[in-house]
Amino acid sequence: MNILVVGLGLIGGSLCKALKKYTYHTVYGSNRSPEVEEAAMRDIAIDYRFEGDFSDIDLVVISLYPEGTEKYFTENAPKMKKGTLVTDVCGIKGDFAARMRKIAEYNGLRYVGIHPMAGKEFGGYQNSTPDLFQRANFVVTAFENDREEDVRALESLSKEVGAGKVVITSPENHDKMIAYTSQLAHIVSSAYVKSPEIKLECGFSGGSFQDMTRVATMNEKMWTDLFLQNRDNLLFELDTLIQNLLEYRNALDSGSEKELLRLIADGRKMKEDNLRHRVGQPN
């Protein structure tokens, strides 16, 4: 398959490298700044720099921020070969995916979204790696009347580049879940560093502090966009968390050993169930 990856940042760059390392697909790369394309050619992360001819391209993977993704697709969809499968790797689907699908339909193309649940606390091509997706979860978002073969094609591609679990779900459910599993975690991390003690942390921390604050280095432009596009789901998760934190806070404030024991035991059991995967994959 001839695959065009648009945007050679952390995700796009890693995807190219993974495709070259683990598959026989031919990879075309396109990036705003030519220096990155040159670096990708040197690293053999891509086979060709994309020169604008879509006629040989079977799959387009747009790896830009949501706004850029929509803009690129709107501008370039008319130039793509009819029937080309197009995907994106944005962390938001919902309304965004519905708009992407409309652009596809209007131009006689096919569209299915994917979201690799992988990343690093520092972005850019310079941090991309062929093994970023090893054992990472991938979410494939499909509308009800999407073609089964398109969904399966992206599922296969995810596995080829190293995916662990691949979940196929609706754009709406994706956004609901991601508010909890990813966006809330980023907000907590960002808020966690804002204690006066952070300035004296050096030498006093263990793994839990590092884990808690790792993603606080996130890019504010991308994440503000993602958060605002998923406002209701994220507000629900934030309110739930704050409410739960207040329970611990009040138990501690009143010195209630019994209540603290109960709260921590409840959390322990929920995490144990989570680790046991007691509940199957959702649809």
Add this chain to the structure above:
Amino acid sequence: MNILVVGLGLIGGSLCKALKKYTYHTVYGSNRSPEVEEAAMRDIAIDYRFEGDFSDIDLVVISLYPEGTEKYFTENAPKMKKGTLVTDVCGIKGDFAARMRKIAEYNGLRYVGIHPMAGKEFGGYQNSTPDLFQRANFVVTAFENDREEDVRALESLSKEVGAGKVVITSPENHDKMIAYTSQLAHIVSSAYVKSPEIKLECGFSGGSFQDMTRVATMNEKMWTDLFLQNRDNLLFELDTLIQNLLEYRNALDSGSEKELLRLIADGRKMKEDNLRHRVGQPN
């Protein structure tokens, strides 16, 4: 040196194994249940089961929960050789360390506390490993008039078993810092799992969710004890975090892109400063 480790759980067991793997000290082990002592003998995690004769012991490391540590020390201090150095590995110091020091003084012993900032989300001897302390931070808590050589002895021992940074500080400052770097992280983790979405998480999460919830499996008995003994410091940190989370929440609720950009950028810069270790080690 002949070292007695009392309590062969995750920390005590790992300490024995690290002493055997990385040092030439002779290790005596003592544990409530004889099966664990037998396992430690089989694993050559200890040289001898401790039979109750303190006359050859140069250093006693009590690796029990805070309550058990104090109880053990009270009961056994009179049997120890005068001048023996005693330490503990509890996650709380403050008043606890002051009481430990009084017991030591009363019995002609020396006491300095240590807190290895290492652990795992599952405890017990069965999870102990000689490399638990590799590159882990160690906090040594000393009172103003403690003997320099005792503090240095524990600093050396920490490095021998693999410590990264070793910080020497007062018991009070230890508690203040640990409220932020460890206890708060455990509460957040425990609260984080309490969303209805946790039941459907499988397949939807990346590293940030795993990092955020890893320590939610903590033992409720030990942590309730630690939290209650550090109530004021922990309340301050919890309130600070909740206040900060509310800022993100309100910015999101009002759809303020500008405010979200600012909040996330502030967090990013604070974490970057933290990673740069711009501020030196505190005293």
